[in-house]
Amino acid sequence: MGYQLKMRVWRGDQSGGDLGDYTVEVSEGEVVLDALHRVQATQAGDLAIRWNCKAGKCGSCSAEINGRPRLLCMTRLSDFDETETITVTPLRTFPVIRDLVTDVSFNYEKARELPSFAPPPRDADNKRRMAQVDVERGQEFRKCIECFLCQNVCHVVRDHEENKPAFAGPRFFLRYAELDMHPLDTHDRRELAQGAAGLGMCNITKCCTEVCPEGIKITDNAIIPMKERVVDRKYDPLVWLGNKIGLRTKDNDGRTEP
Amino acid sequence: MTTGVHGPTRAAIDEKTLRPDRWWLPPLTTFVVFSAFVVYATVRAFMGSDYYASPYLSPFYSPCLGDCVEGASDFGQPFRAWPLSAALLILIFPLGFRMTCYYYRKAYYRAFWLSPPACAVAEPKTTYTGETRFPLLLQNVHRYFWYAAVLVGLVLSFDVVLAFRNEDHEWGHMGLGTLLMLVNVVLIWLYTLSCHSCRHTVGGRLRHFSKHPVRYKLWTWVSRLNQDHGRYAWYSLFSVALVDLYIFLIANGTIEDVRFF
Ligand code: SF4
Ligand code: SF4
Numbered sequence: 001m002g003y004q005l006k007m008r009v010w011r012g013d014q015s016g017g018d019l020g021d022y023t024v025e026v027s028e029g030e031v032v033l034d035a036l037h038r039v040q041a042t043q044a045g046d047l048a049i050r051w052n053c054k055a056g057k058c059g060s061c062s063a064e065i066n067g068r069p070r071l072l073c074m075t076r077l078s079d080f081d082e083t084e085t086i087t088v089t090p091l092r093t094f095p096v097i098r099d100l101v102t103d104v105s106f107n108y109e110k111a112r113e114l115p116s117f118a119p120p121p122r123d124a125d126n127k128r129r130m131a132q133v134d135v136e137r138g139q140e141f142r143k144c145i146e147c148f149l150c151q152n153v154c155h156v157v158r159d160h161e162e163n164k165p166a167f168a169g170p171r172f173f174l175r176y177a178e179l180d181m182h183p184l185d186t187h188d189r190r191e192l193a194q195g196a197a198g199l200g201m202c203n204i205t206k207c208c209t210e211v212c213p214e215g216i217k218i219t220d221n222a223i224i225p226m227k228e229r230v231v232d233r234k235y236d237p238l239v240w241l242g243n244k245i246g247l248r249t250k251d252n253d254g255r256t257e258p
Numbered sequence: 259m260t261t262g263v264h265g266p267t268r269a270a271i272d273e274k275t276l277r278p279d280r281w282w283l284p285p286l287t288t289f290v291v292f293s294a295f296v297v298y299a300t301v302r303a304f305m306g307s308d309y310y311a312s313p314y315l316s317p318f319y320s321p322c323l324g325d326c327v328e329g330a331s332d333f334g335q336p337f338r339a340w341p342l343s344a345a346l347l348i349l350i351f352p353l354g355f356r357m358t359c360y361y362y363r364k365a366y367y368r369a370f371w372l373s374p375p376a377c378a379v380a381e382p383k384t385t386y387t388g389e390t391r392f393p394l395l396l397q398n399v400h401r402y403f404w405y406a407a408v409l410v411g412l413v414l415s416f417d418v419v420l421a422f423r424n425e426d427h428e429w430g431h432m433g434l435g436t437l438l439m440l441v442n443v444v445l446i447w448l449y450t451l452s453c454h455s456c457r458h459t460v461g462g463r464l465r466h467f468s469k470h471p472v473r474y475k476l477w478t479w480v481s482r483l484n485q486d487h488g489r490y491a492w493y494s495l496f497s498v499a500l501v502d503l504y505i506f507l508i509a510n511g512t513i514e515d516v517r518f519f
């Protein structure tokens with residue numbers, strides 16, 4: 001059955017804004033995005049919301065619901081008590097454009113800074129080969145829908161604007177890890193991740209993992225393994241010595257350039 | 259504050275967080291429990307007494323390499339001349355291991371540094387450099403502490419074997435202390451083997467799983483353990499303190515060991 005849902009929705013732009021109160025008719029089984037659409041249709045025709053697929057797959061509808069970064073279209077009203085007021089704000093790490101819409105171009109800049117996949121020359125028959133287990137390893141990382149909730153929750157940039165130029169963020173550490181674990185990539189992603197991407201800024205407090213709607217274990221499976229790979233290259237004297245005297249040159253294993 | 263979530267381009271919201279749940283409870287719990295453990299462990303480590311109740315040796319004092327009471331030193335006393343408690347000679351290894359552990363780092367960065375206190379809750383500090391500088395750069399030595407932790411695990415396992423004796427060192431006996439030590443050593447091994455550096459060393463560092471089938475298999479096992487690493491970190495913290503407390507209470511005569519056979 002339907003009921004009256006109380007909502008607080010942030011309205012405004014960079015010159016200022018406030019939480020506005022709305023009461024809207026909703027029914028069981030609906031999601032927060034449905035409720036916002038009804039607010040838009042019945043009470044606030046100019047409410048700005050970014051959304052697209054309504055199926056948790058396009059990553060457009062990221063916002064903060066009761067202070068937690070979540071997808072509007074995947075957050076069920078049944079997760080809340082019917083009497084509870086639901087507060088919706090835009091992402092608080094990126095510049096706001098209007099209402100619930102933020103400018104996420106930070107993430108696209110970071111994507112451009114990341115050197116793309118660089119495979120070696122093809123085999124004699126003009127093919128490239130990879131074993132199935134090696135293909136499978138990166139699959140978890142490919143589930144990313146680029147909702148940027150992880151980028152938004154990460155305190156390195158959320159709480160410190162000045163870190164933005166030097167920090168790529170968890171979504172891109174995922175990409176670095178995927179490529180460094182890719183047997184055919186020729187870049188040395190360990191070097192890149194530690195240097196340009198600011199992997200050392202991450203203090204593995206795991207908020208990115210907590211908010212990822214795809215359930216990707218960002219910290220355990222991408223960031224920590226990348227930190228360990230950086231240690232191999234930069235901080236482990238045994239590995240360094242082995243490389244120097246030619247014992248472990250295999251350690252570079254296909255990585256030829258930075 | 260004009261940076262972070264209150265910066266000029268961000269949506270103007272006064273609250274540091276709009277989370278209505280009790281987000282402060284997990285970091286507070288961590289703070290209280292870790293602090294209690296640190297106080298207890300410090301007191302016990304400096305005490306230098308009541309760590310051996312034949313046949314049980316407290317894990318805080320194993321291996322006992324200093325001027326230890328009779329029966330406690332199974333690996334000799336190379337540091338006999340050390341004037342302080344023998345625990346201080348070896349505690350640096352388990353301490354360093356846990357301080358640089360990826361799970362404990364998460365826990366204490368949140369609970370003690372408030373960096374961040376919880377997800378989407380603004381941290382109080384205005385500057386932040388993460389683990390890029392000394393001293394936090396040293397977290398990168400974790401794998402060396404892991405190597406040491408494997409040795410410590412072996413020593414503690416040996417202690418459990420020795421605990422299958424009675425007070426007069428005759429074999430084939432068991433008491434509640436033996437059982438506690440056994441549980442403790444199992445938890446210590448689960449904690450040690452589920453370590454992220456272990457996962458990396460056995461196979462995670464490879465780029466081609468296909469070329470190393472055995473290491474791949476090991477990696478899949480360690481990966482499974484690794485999912486519960488945080489849980490083992492807590493359990494083994496409790497078990498190690500409990501074993502020490504039990505031995506302390508027997509050694510100072512407060513309680514009697516419960517002998518099974
Ligand atoms: S684990 Fe690292 S990347 Fe992820 S949110 Fe925390 S600090 Fe940011
Ligand atoms: S890693 Fe997860 S949280 Fe981050 S952008 Fe991808 S899907 Fe979103």
Ligand code: FES
Binds near residue numbers: 058060074
């Ligand atoms: S609308 Fe596409 S993820 Fe929500």
Ligand code: FES
Binds near residue numbers: 400404
């Ligand atoms: S012991 Fe926790 S990560 Fe190594």
